[in-house]
Amino acid sequence: MKVRIQRDGGMAEYAVAARASQTVLDVVTEIQREQAPDLAYRFACRVGMCGSCAMEVNGVARWTCRTHVSRVVGADGVLELRPLANLPVIRDLVTDMAPFFEKWSRAGGQFVPKDGVVPAEFAVVPPASPQRREADAGIECIGCGVCYASCDIVSWNADYLGPAAMNRAWTLVNDERDGARAGRLRAVAGDAGCHSCHSTQGCTERCPKGLDPSGAIAGLKRTIFWGLA
Amino acid sequence: MRDRRHPAYWGFVLHRASGVALALFLPLHFWALGQAIHGAAALDGFLRLVDHPLFTLAEWGLVVLLALHLAGGLRVMALEFLGWRHRQKDLVAASAGFAFGIGMMFLLHVG
Amino acid sequence: MRLWAIQRVTAAVLALAVAAHLATILYAVRGGLSAAEILGRTRGAEGWLLFYAVFALAAGLHGAVGLRNVAAEWLGWRGLRWDATWLAIGALTAALGIRAAWGLYHA
Ligand code: SF4
Ligand code: SF4
Ligand code: FES
Numbered sequence: 001m002k003v004r005i006q007r008d009g010g011m012a013e014y015a016v017a018a019r020a021s022q023t024v025l026d027v028v029t030e031i032q033r034e035q036a037p038d039l040a041y042r043f044a045c046r047v048g049m050c051g052s053c054a055m056e057v058n059g060v061a062r063w064t065c066r067t068h069v070s071r072v073v074g075a076d077g078v079l080e081l082r083p084l085a086n087l088p089v090i091r092d093l094v095t096d097m098a099p100f101f102e103k104w105s106r107a108g109g110q111f112v113p114k115d116g117v118v119p120a121e122f123a124v125v126p127p128a129s130p131q132r133r134e135a136d137a138g139i140e141c142i143g144c145g146v147c148y149a150s151c152d153i154v155s156w157n158a159d160y161l162g163p164a165a166m167n168r169a170w171t172l173v174n175d176e177r178d179g180a181r182a183g184r185l186r187a188v189a190g191d192a193g194c195h196s197c198h199s200t201q202g203c204t205e206r207c208p209k210g211l212d213p214s215g216a217i218a219g220l221k222r223t224i225f226w227g228l229a
Numbered sequence: 230m231r232d233r234r235h236p237a238y239w240g241f242v243l244h245r246a247s248g249v250a251l252a253l254f255l256p257l258h259f260w261a262l263g264q265a266i267h268g269a270a271a272l273d274g275f276l277r278l279v280d281h282p283l284f285t286l287a288e289w290g291l292v293v294l295l296a297l298h299l300a301g302g303l304r305v306m307a308l309e310f311l312g313w314r315h316r317q318k319d320l321v322a323a324s325a326g327f328a329f330g331i332g333m334m335f336l337l338h339v340g
Numbered sequence: 341m342r343l344w345a346i347q348r349v350t351a352a353v354l355a356l357a358v359a360a361h362l363a364t365i366l367y368a369v370r371g372g373l374s375a376a377e378i379l380g381r382t383r384g385a386e387g388w389l390l391f392y393a394v395f396a397l398a399a400g401l402h403g404a405v406g407l408r409n410v411a412a413e414w415l416g417w418r419g420l421r422w423d424a425t426w427l428a429i430g431a432l433t434a435a436l437g438i439r440a441a442w443g444l445y446h447a
Contacts, residue, residue, distance in 0.1 A: 157413065200237055218310075248406045252407050263436065306352070331362060
């Protein structure tokens with residue numbers, strides 16, 4: 001199998017043997033161990049929990065540790081790997097995730113307990129309540145940045161908060177223990193926030209955890225709209 | 230190059246293209262109808278001017294774009310206000326089908 | 341945010357108006373368009389005047405806000421001054437449309 005990797009100074013080409021149940025991350029690791037020891041890439045858990053291994057695989061952002069080569073390799077037998085789009089490249093396949101997480105805090109991604117203190121007792125939130133369900137639907141985000149790299153608005157507007165940050169904001173808006181709702185809704189309104197999203201669902205289509213940031217952003221729009229009325 | 234290979238993205242592209250075309254056409258349309266302010270003769274003069282297969286084709290295009298933008302807009306509103314997240318693929322296809330249907334009806338009627 | 345609200349409220353109005361408009365078009369083009377036929381429908385008809393005035397207002401604003409978004413994303417035309425410009429363009433377009441509606445009513 002032919003593997004092309006975007007490296008500093010152009011595309012480098014490698015040949016790697018195809019194996020059964022091989023993941024894209026396996027391929028990168030093999031190249032780094034046996035052919036290019038200076039190849040920079042990132043991973044940690046290798047089981048789809050940490051969110052550090054995302055790259056563009058044949059033009060689509062994916063978590064590479066859970067992506068089987070056989071499912072994504074081109075008809076010509078080529079695997080093309082690039083660093084995640086919409087983020088500054090540090091080296092080779094490693095991007096700087098700082099802007100991505102900085103936007104989480106700008107979107108009000110931190111939980112703020114009501115009245116400023118965490119109560120001594122556990123809060124009881126009925127699992128079947130609609131708000132709890134909305135929050136549940138978005139809570140499994142691993143911060144991989146796949147959605148962020150798949151969103152056009154991020155490329156068109158550098159200030160745009162992006163799907164993951166607003167997905168996080170939406171889970172907190174639905175958290176009945178949270179006390180910062182109004183400020184958060186203000187933070188995600190406007191051109192840098194949910195009102196620039198065109199519901200193209202690139203984020204939802206590509207999120208490896210099957211989350212629906214696009215739907216979360218629609219929820220924010222709805223909440224702000226009816227809050228205004 | 231972002232990744233754009235999925236139906237809801239094509240829906241967005243069609244919606245934007247038809248929207249821009251319609252928005253640019255709108256002032257023209259109003260200006261033409263504004264001829265009526267100078268009386269029926271002026272309006273008729275204009276209508277005769279554009280009574281040409283080429284213009285009919287353009288009108289057909291506009292009708293299709295309008296139908297497309299309407300259907301696509303309803304899809305977005307359903308997604309955003311009613312929270313219809315699923316089956317968006319089918320809705321994109323349905324909008325295209327709707328526009329096609331209106332286009333056919335226009336052709337049948339204009340003939 | 342407020343522009344977004346304008347966009348969705350006008351969209352809701354337009355959804356109904358455009359559906360009616362398409363039906364009218366399909367009905368009206370049978371046998372060709374003529375001024376007599378169009379004016380026969382609209383002259384002195386308050387209902388049509390009101391319909392077209394509301395329609396033109398919504399369409400003018402909706403189109404301008406839409407172009408604003410496209411221009412901001414693709415041409416980088418951002419900021420309050422552009423927003424004001426686009427709103428003015430929208431209002432102007434709407435005025436042109438309302439003038440036409442008045443013409444159809446009054447002619
Ligand atoms: S739905 Fe919104 S946030 Fe998601 S990819 Fe599309 S524009 Fe970006
Ligand atoms: S929402 Fe999905 S794609 Fe986006 S960062 Fe979280 S897990 Fe990754
Ligand atoms: S290495 Fe942790 S998610 Fe892929």
